[in-house]
Each structure stands twice: as C-alpha cells, then as structure tokens.
Amino acid sequence: MVKNILEVRDLYLYYKTYKGIVQAVDGISFNIPEGQTLGIVGESGCGKSSTANTIIRLLPKNTYKYEGSIKLNGEEITTIPMDEFRRTIRWRKVAMVFQGAMNSLNPVLKVGFQVAEPLIVHLGMDKSEALDRARQVFEKIGLTPAFLDRYPHELSGGMRQRIVIAMAMIMNPQLLILDEPTSALDVSIQAQIMNLLKSLKKEYHLSMIFITHDIALASDISDLLAVMYAGEIVEYGPIEEVLLNPQHPYAQKLIASIPRLREDKEPEFLPGNPPGLINPPKGCRFASRCPYRFEKCSEAPDLVWINGNHYVKCHLYSEGK
Amino acid sequence: MGVPRYLGVKAFNLMLVLLGVLLLTAILFGATGLSDKILRAIISEEVRGYRAQLSQQKGLTPEEINNLVEQYKKNLEIEYGLDKPWYVRLPDMIRRIVILDLGTSKHMTSFTGSNQIRDIILERIPYTVMLMTTAVLIVFAIGLGFGTWLSTKVGSLWDRGLSFFASISYATPTWWLALLLILIFSYYLDVLPYGGLLSPNPPKEFLPRLLDMIYHAILPIMTLVIALSGSAIYIYRSILVSTATEDFVTVARAKGLPENLVLRRYIIRPSLHPILTNLVLGLAGSLTGAILTETVFNWPGMGRLYYEAILNIDEPLILALTYVFTLIYVAARFILEILYIVVDPRVTVE
Amino acid sequence: MSVTRSGWQIYISSLVGKAGLILLIFMVVASIYVLATYPLDYGIRVWSNPKSWADNPITVPPTWVDFFTGRDLVTHHITITTTSKGTETIAGLKFKVYELDYDLEEDGFPTYLMIKIYNVSMYSERGVYFVINFTRPDGDEIRLITFAEVPPPNSDLPYIAFSKNEKIIFLSKERSVGFSLLTYINSKYNLNYTIDKLNEINYNKVLFGIPTEEGGEVVWKPLKGVYKINVYMLGEDKDNIAMLKAVFGGESYGFLGTDDNGRDLAQGLLFGFPVALAIGFFTSIVTTAIGASLGIISGYKGGRVDEIIQRISDVVYNFPFLPIIILIVFIISRMPGFPRLLAIFGAIVALGWPGLTILIRSMVLSLKQSQFIEAARAIGASDRRIMFKHIFPNLAPFIFAQMIFFTPGAILAEAALSFLGLGDPNIPTWGQIIEESFRAGAALNGWWWWVLPPGLLIMLAAITFVFIALGLEPIVNPKLQER
Ligand SMILES: Nc1ncnc2c1ncn2[C@@H]1O[C@H](COP(=O)(O)OP(=O)(O)OP(=O)(O)O)[C@@H](O)[C@H]1O
Numbered sequence A: 001m002v003k004n005i006l007e008v009r010d011l012y013l014y015y016k017t018y019k020g021i022v023q024a025v026d027g028i029s030f031n032i033p034e035g036q037t038l039g040i041v042g043e044s045g046c047g048k049s050s051t052a053n054t055i056i057r058l059l060p061k062n063t064y065k066y067e068g069s070i071k072l073n074g075e076e077i078t079t080i081p082m083d084e085f086r087r088t089i090r091w092r093k094v095a096m097v098f099q100g101a102m103n104s105l106n107p108v109l110k111v112g113f114q115v116a117e118p119l120i121v122h123l124g125m126d127k128s129e130a131l132d133r134a135r136q137v138f139e140k141i142g143l144t145p146a147f148l149d150r151y152p153h154e155l156s157g158g159m160r161q162r163i164v165i166a167m168a169m170i171m172n173p174q175l176l177i178l179d180e181p182t183s184a185l186d187v188s189i190q191a192q193i194m195n196l197l198k199s200l201k202k203e204y205h206l207s208m209i210f211i212t213h214d215i216a217l218a219s220d221i222s223d224l225l226a227v228m229y230a231g232e233i234v235e236y237g238p239i240e241e242v243l244l245n246p247q248h249p250y251a252q253k254l255i256a257s258i259p260r261l262r263e264d265k266e267p268e269f270l271p272g273n274p275p276g277l278i279n280p281p282k283g284c285r286f287a288s289r290c291p292y293r294f295e296k297c298s299e300a301p302d303l304v305w306i307n308g309n310h311y312v313k314c315h316l317y318s319e320g321k
Numbered sequence B: 001m002g003v004p005r006y007l008g009v010k011a012f013n014l015m016l017v018l019l020g021v022l023l024l025t026a027i028l029f030g031a032t033g034l035s036d037k038i039l040r041a042i043i044s045e046e047v048r049g050y051r052a053q054l055s056q057q058k059g060l061t062p063e064e065i066n067n068l069v070e071q072y073k074k075n076l077e078i079e080y081g082l083d084k085p086w087y088v089r090l091p092d093m094i095r096r097i098v099i100l101d102l103g104t105s106k107h108m109t110s111f112t113g114s115n116q117i118r119d120i121i122l123e124r125i126p127y128t129v130m131l132m133t134t135a136v137l138i139v140f141a142i143g144l145g146f147g148t149w150l151s152t153k154v155g156s157l158w159d160r161g162l163s164f165f166a167s168i169s170y171a172t173p174t175w176w177l178a179l180l181l182i183l184i185f186s187y188y189l190d191v192l193p194y195g196g197l198l199s200p201n202p203p204k205e206f207l208p209r210l211l212d213m214i215y216h217a218i219l220p221i222m223t224l225v226i227a228l229s230g231s232a233i234y235i236y237r238s239i240l241v242s243t244a245t246e247d248f249v250t251v252a253r254a255k256g257l258p259e260n261l262v263l264r265r266y267i268i269r270p271s272l273h274p275i276l277t278n279l280v281l282g283l284a285g286s287l288t289g290a291i292l293t294e295t296v297f298n299w300p301g302m303g304r305l306y307y308e309a310i311l312n313i314d315e316p317l318i319l320a321l322t323y324v325f326t327l328i329y330v331a332a333r334f335i336l337e338i339l340y341i342v343v344d345p346r347v348t349v350e
Numbered sequence C: 001m002s003v004t005r006s007g008w009q010i011y012i013s014s015l016v017g018k019a020g021l022i023l024l025i026f027m028v029v030a031s032i033y034v035l036a037t038y039p040l041d042y043g044i045r046v047w048s049n050p051k052s053w054a055d056n057p058i059t060v061p062p063t064w065v066d067f068f069t070g071r072d073l074v075t076h077h078i079t080i081t082t083t084s085k086g087t088e089t090i091a092g093l094k095f096k097v098y099e100l101d102y103d104l105e106e107d108g109f110p111t112y113l114m115i116k117i118y119n120v121s122m123y124s125e126r127g128v129y130f131v132i133n134f135t136r137p138d139g140d141e142i143r144l145i146t147f148a149e150v151p152p153p154n155s156d157l158p159y160i161a162f163s164k165n166e167k168i169i170f171l172s173k174e175r176s177v178g179f180s181l182l183t184y185i186n187s188k189y190n191l192n193y194t195i196d197k198l199n200e201i202n203y204n205k206v207l208f209g210i211p212t213e214e215g216g217e218v219v220w221k222p223l224k225g226v227y228k229i230n231v232y233m234l235g236e237d238k239d240n241i242a243m244l245k246a247v248f249g250g251e252s253y254g255f256l257g258t259d260d261n262g263r264d265l266a267q268g269l270l271f272g273f274p275v276a277l278a279i280g281f282f283t284s285i286v287t288t289a290i291g292a293s294l295g296i297i298s299g300y301k302g303g304r305v306d307e308i309i310q311r312i313s314d315v316v317y318n319f320p321f322l323p324i325i326i327l328i329v330f331i332i333s334r335m336p337g338f339p340r341l342l343a344i345f346g347a348i349v350a351l352g353w354p355g356l357t358i359l360i361r362s363m364v365l366s367l368k369q370s371q372f373i374e375a376a377r378a379i380g381a382s383d384r385r386i387m388f389k390h391i392f393p394n395l396a397p398f399i400f401a402q403m404i405f406f407t408p409g410a411i412l413a414e415a416a417l418s419f420l421g422l423g424d425p426n427i428p429t430w431g432q433i434i435e436e437s438f439r440a441g442a443a444l445n446g447w448w449w450w451v452l453p454p455g456l457l458i459m460l461a462a463i464t465f466v467f468i469a470l471g472l473e474p475i476v477n478p479k480l481q482e483r
C-alpha cells in the first residue's frame, strides 16, 4: 500500500466572533496517499479555506478552538512549537497557493525576489544564487526570466498566478495546497493553469490538496474527493467512486448539478441555504434541505465506511437503519 | 507614464497651487482696496518728506511749493501705478513676488537692522526649522514606534485607549496646551523658561549658547510632541493595520518568514507611501503651523514673524510670508512626489 | 446604505456615540439658556463695557478654590442703600445718615474698599457736605474722609450731582483716609507709624485688621465682625442721595473668577456656547453643502465642468491652511464695518470645501456605473433629477457624517484665529477670551482660571463632534470611503 503523505484526524477550528462561535472546521478526517491529489469541494463558506489554513497553521487572532491530529509523512505536526513549525514545515514541506492570488504578491517587491525569498530565508542562500534557482523554476512554469525583474502590477492575472505557483514550488514541497487557484481567472487562462498543475503533478509526483467550489474542475485533477458541507466532510473517497456513485444526499445533489455535455438531463438545483456555522443544528447539518430526512437525522451521524477508502456521514447508511 | 512626465505633471499642478495662492492674495489685497490704501500711504509719506525738503529751500513761495508738491505726487502715483486700477497692476505685483523681490517691511527690521523683507525672513527660517523639525521628527518616531506596536494589538484595551486618546489630542488646541504647560512648568514648577530664544544675558561662547537655546526649546517641543503624538500614533497604526490585513502578508507568513521580517518587508515597506505622506506633509505643515506655537512661546521664527506682521498690519511682510509658506509647502509636496517614485513602483503608472 | 432605525440603534449602542450625544445635549441646553437670558448684543452692551464690571474684583480666582486651598478666601461683597437711616444732629448741625453694613466672616482682609455715590439732589446753591465714618466691630468709629459738593454757578435747582458719572471714592487708596488711619492706629495701639510705613502695608489691612505682635514685629491680623460705613450728609432737608454703594473687594469671585477687567468669566464663557455651536454648525453645513454639490456635479457631469471643478479643488486643497486662512481673515476684517466672525466663517468655508468635493466626486464616479443610475437614465430622467433623487440620497448619510466630522475642525479653526487676535473683541468666544488672557500674561501670573476653562470648553465642543462622528462611523459604511 502507498504511504500517506497526510493523515488528518478529528480536526477542529472554531473562531470567536462577537456574534458567537463559528464552527468553521468541525471534526474532519481524511488521508492523502503520496503523489495523489485530494479535491475539496463545497459551497462558499463551508470551511474549505479554514481547513487549508489549519494544515499550514495560519490561525487568525480570533481562533477559539484548534484541535485534532495532522500527520505529515507520519510525523505529528500540530504539536510542533510555533517557531520550529515556521522554520521546518512552512514552505519547506507544505506550500500553499492562496485564494485570491491577485493580492498574494507584495506590490513593492520584484516578483523574482519574492519567489526566491524562501530559499534565502530557509536555506541561507545568497540572493543571486536564489534568483538563479527562481529563474529555473520560471522556465519550468513557462515564464520568461525577464519577468524576474517585474513588479506585480506590471503583470496580468494569469502571469501572477503562475508566479504564485512558482513561488509555491521553489522549495520542492511535499504537499502543495491550492485554494481556488483559478477562480479569479477567465476560462482560457484557467485551462492553462490546470494543465500546468497537472504537468507539475506528474513531473514531481506532487501531493496536493485542490480546493474549489467547482466539482468539474476538481475531477479534472484529483484522485480523491472530499465533499464539505457546513464545516464537515460529508463524503470522502476515490474520485471515480464519489463521482459515479455518490452516497450522501448532498453529494448526490452536488454532482447532479454539474452540467454535462452529452446528457439532456437538466442540472439539478438545490433549494435552501446551508445552516450558519454559529450554533448549527444539533443533528445532521444537511437535514433541513435533505429529501430523505427521517427522525434519526436529529442526531449527529457518524462516519459510515462504504469500503476501504470511502466514507459517508449519513444515517441512511448506518447499521441501525 | 514615465518618471519625467509624471514629475512634470506633478510640478505643473504644484505651480498652479503657487499661482493660485498668489492670485488669491493679490485679488484680496486689490479688490478690498487695501492695495490702493497701502500705496497711498507710502506716497503721502514721501510727499510729506518732499514738502519738508522744499520748505527748507529759500526763495519759494507757498504757491510754488504747492505746485511742485502736486507735480511730485502725480509722478509718484504714476510710478506706483496708482493711476491704473488694481487689476492692471496685479501681474507686475505677482511677478515681483515670484522672483522673490519681496520689498521692504513697514515696521519690522531684521536682527541686523535691515528692513529688507528677504533679510528678515531668511534670518528667521533656521529658528523655525530647528524647533519644528525636531518636534516633528520626535513625533514621527513616537508615532511609528507606538503605531507599529499597537498595530499588532488591534481591538485590545490599549488599542481602544489609543483611539480615545487620539480624539482628545485632536480636540486639544496646541496653542492652548502651550499655555497650560507654561502654567505648569514655568509658573508652578518654575523649571523651564516660558518663552524666548535665549536667556536675558545669553552666554557668548557657542556651546553654552546652544545649550541655552535648547533649554528654551524644550517647552515648545514638548508642547508639540504631546499635542501631535496622539493623532500620529493613531494614523500610523491605521496605515499599518490596513496593510497587515492584505493577503500578501498572510502569504509571507505562510512562506515561513520570521515575524520581524514580515513586519519590515511586508507591512512597513509597502506602507511607506502613506507613511511618507504623513511625515513630509507633517513637516511642511509644522513649518506653517509654527505661527501659533511660536507666537505663544515668543520664539523668533517665521511663525512669530507672521503674528507680529499681523499685529503691526505690515502688508508687504504678510504677503511675502504667505508666499514663502506656500513655497515651502509646495516644495515639500514635490519632494514627496520624488520620494513616492523611490518607495512605490506603482506611482508612475496611472 | 441608509440611516434606518437600526442605524440609530447601532449609533446609540456605541459608547462614544452616547457620550457625544449627551455632550451635544448639554451644549444645546447651555446655548438655549444663553439665548433666553442674555441680551443679543451682550458683547457690546455688557461684555466690552467696562461699566458693567466696575464693581468686580480684578483677576481673582473662583470662590470654590476655598475647598481646595483650605483657606477661607474673603468673598466679594457689595452693600447698597437707597434710603437714609434718619437724621442725626452733630454740633448743632443736622446730618442725614446713610448706613452700609458689611460682615467680615472670613479669616482675611477684603482686598479693597470703595464707595460709590449716585445722583445727589441738591436744593440749594450752597451744596452739600459729606462725612464718611467707618465703624469697626470693636466699636471704634473712624472718620475717613470729608468733602463738599457744590452745584456749578447759575445751575437750575434742584441740581443733581454725580448723575452722569457716579462719585467713586477708593477708600482703601485715598490719601486723606491714610492720615485718618494713621492718627487712629498710632493713638489706639501706641504705634509710631509714619505715612510711608502705612502706605507700605495697604490701608485695607488697617481698616479691617488689628495689629498683633509676633517676634518683635507688628503683624496685622483680620478682625472679624460687622463693619459699618456711615455717610453723613449736611444740606437742605430735601437734599437726598439716590443710591450709595460700598464695594468690599473679594479675594475670589463667582464660579469662574474674573479677568483683568473684573469681568465675570463664567458669564463670558457661558456666552461662548451658542457662538461655538453656531460657528461649528453654520460653517460645516455651508462647507459640506458646497463641497458635496460640487463633488456630485463634477462626478456626474464629467467633461469640461468636471475638469474645471477638479482643478480648482485640487489647487485650493493644497493651499497651506493656516497662513492662507489668516491672510483671508486679516484682509477681509480690515474692511471697515465687516463683521469679523463672518470673515472667519467665510474663510473656513472658502478653504474647507475641496476635501469633500474630491471624496464625493470619486464616490459619484463609482455610483454612476451602477445599474439603477443607468436605469434612471434609460427612462430619460433629467440630470438634475438623477443627481437629486438618485445620487444624493445614496450619499446623504456619508455626507452627513462628513459634516459632523468637519465641525470640530471649524470650531478649532475659529478658536485659533481668535487667539491670534483676528476675532471680534466684542463677542466673547472662547478663543477670544484665551487671547485676552495670553496678552495679559495670565499663564505667567498663575491666573489659571483665565486659561484653563476656555480651553477645556473648546476641547469639550470639539470632542463632542469627534465622538458623534466616531459613533456614526460604523453606520456610514466605510467601504465607500475607499479612494
Ligand atoms: N477569522 C475568522 N473569524 C470569524 N469567522 C471566520 C474567519 N474566517 C472565516 N470565517 C468564517 O468561517 C466560515 C468558513 O470560512 P472559509 O473561508 O473557510 O470558507 P470557504 O469554504 O473557504 O469559503 P469560500 O468558498 O467563500 O472561500 C465562513 O462562514 C466564514 O465567514
């Protein structure tokens, strides 16, 4: 069996606001085998970015609860002291492309330097050597080295996105987290970036988390798929299984809503809104919108394993039904 | 837009400001009839002198004297342009000021005795700069220091305390605070002089003299620092906080950069544009704002000079000082534009 | 973006908002009180009229300082009488007697003693003869001064003397009083004072005190009790004094003390409330109206109009504020008869509008893109209608907040200009009062009551509006403020 690059168990991240506690990540678990990509899909605000931030431990000041286990290559990383975490994990082992990459670059620094900077900080390289390495990565990613000397405002959105990816790749991370890397781009650029990511994945045998609200996009690159709903992963499994045989009613609805070229079925529409993450309902969080709702749904469901690597969080599949 | 063109546009706009001030001043003087009144006063002064001179000479009948004086007065009026309306004289007046031909003061002289306005002003500039620049730089250091510290504590008790303190400090008139401090430190505690540049019998040697001057500068500087620090801390804190919430700061942290590097390179560095704006305009503003502080402390700088010019209703001096103040302000603005180009690669792109 | 009920709730739930509102109510109440009780021409008629303050002590602190100093300061006292106590025959001559009482309760000396005589009617050309006696608590009666007053030759009888100007006798300074006192103390207390020695220790100490010996030195201690000033008038039976007034100078006065003209600072400072509010309100309303209209027109119309407005506002925006505003006020106020406060008002407005114009213009530019404006234009609404009915209501809360925010600036600017001597000396604004205290060297003399309160009031007025503006901030969405 392949070894897991990432194992996440019972992960929680709550925020404190003056309106109440936001349960943004509420006890999620998943694995990513080495060299594979996990797609995380879900509606806006369901906690996808929060999940990503938890892994690289970018916790906002108002973090209320941060619990659970994250094993990177078998090593527990949640207990590493902050300063050591910064020096040994961030960017060296886990890199990330952030949502809204348009603003991910410092406007007053040349992009070449920003790409090369982790080498200088983490490896103590001198600036010219680091820039040389940046140049090599630029070439890999299809950017001319002349761009090294440009400032962010001089570049188009697609260029900037490539540079952000180059920046994430510069340290050869074990895990690359991509938080909606293409959502701000137009479709043709989006395709280019996806192709770039796929080729990087193949070439470096890269493990990735690919976050998107576009399930079609996720299926393009992922090996595994996690469907998130209101702070929880409601279904997780190999991509083909989840796409072809979704179990959770929410996942079913979501997949049915993908417009398909060769079928004349109308995409389905899901009525209602997800519950707020402040004081969410006690039982199943999807219950209020679920067509198969029954009494038991007022209790919180447990994980139900469909087979070795596929689980669902729904009472429909639990023993006692 | 290239750098030269960018600077050109800015320079042009600033020239317009300068011209605007001059036009405003000239129109104010002209349209209110003040300009005519001034000239007439000067002429009648000269005419009186001439008449006195004539009456010394023998062999002139009063009739003849009157005629001569009348003629003399006519010539003078033509010479000063009083025969023409003020708006015809206006261009020449502006031209003279622009080339710093500032004329002579009616009442005031420089410390060396010259009544050339240029001499009077030049002599005062260093004192103003010494006082105000010191104060503004101290305020800047305090503002940026505490501002940076507080920007990491958004929403804390300290932070909320600051916004309260800043409101109070905004609402406190500096010149009144000056009186308050005089009351405390000069009257009750009797440890600092209440004003002036030097003690009544100032030491002659350079170093003791300088120390004496510094001793006299403590209270005014203290006033300015107390009065301006609250707002300064608040402003710098707000600037830094707004940069600190940018995405690229999060990215920098994710990259594993140490916190002090994040602060320096990703928060302060991108904030230099507004920080410099505040510093430079603060400097420029302080030089003009010196009018109030110097007045209270009887500090012989340009500000005090302006106050004295008003007390003495010395129009040429008022006009000249207004122009010099504007000139300083405009120059500061232009320096600021150049600094922008240095610190912010985005400015020349429109 | 509109101020709704919930907007009000947000506002009132903030601490600064509440504080601001309470302060504003306080200021408005004070202003209404002033408008209701002061004459409108208070400045000229009362404040700048030395006659209104002639009976007051000069530069004395408020009465409540006793509370802090622990010493009972002598309070200011005025005794008035309009009727005679009766007649008394002395050496065969019939005198009309007027009596003025004073009870010294504090452990100190009144700072001076002054007597004023008003409207003496004389029915004979021989005039009248006055004798002023002073009775002390120990029963001693001292003749302080005597003098005669005769009608001018050939005047109509009855002749009224001291009608235009009352007769003022500074008993604690008058030389002849000095000689009377000298004889009195030398004989009573066996002292051998000379007149020079007496002049050194001020008559008021002798009038209201007794000498004690301390370490071989004579020290004057105040003598508590009831003092009487008896004014004897010799003349025709019908001759009469309309009013007599004795002023016993206090060491403190009123709620906020007095200035060097004896003016009651509490009164003047109270008058400052409506003035400050009026200046703050009017300048900010007019400035905001001009700034906002130009901004809306400039942003909406675009083209040539926009270009011109933008240029001018940019130029004026970059004027160095203080020198230019001083210059404007100075020149305008030199035009004879031009009200100075109006000049200040005008100057603040003239320099104040561009900031808002620039801000509003950029907001209008982004509003212009929005669908509802496009829609309004599509159905053929006129420009004016769009600006008034569609753009303005959208910006109104923001403009309102800006107006509030401008107010403290206006109040502070007025104060600063008045402090520089550009204000109207006939209207006691707070800045004006500080200017006078500055010229009189109040801070150097420790006359804190003349320095502190006006400044605190300026701060109070400014902070009121700063607080209100801070309270409004969360309601008026700051998103639109982005450049
Ligand atoms: N620092 C924070 N404090 C309070 N609440 C927060 C914070 N960050 C995020 N949230 C809330 O937590 C929830 C999850 O946010 P998150 O950004 O993880 O969602 P997401 O799935 O990434 O959404 P999107 O697709 O819009 O990016 C949201 O309701 C969000 O409003």
Ligand SMILES: [Mg+2]
Pocket: A048, A049, A050, A099, A179
């Ligand atoms: Mg997200």
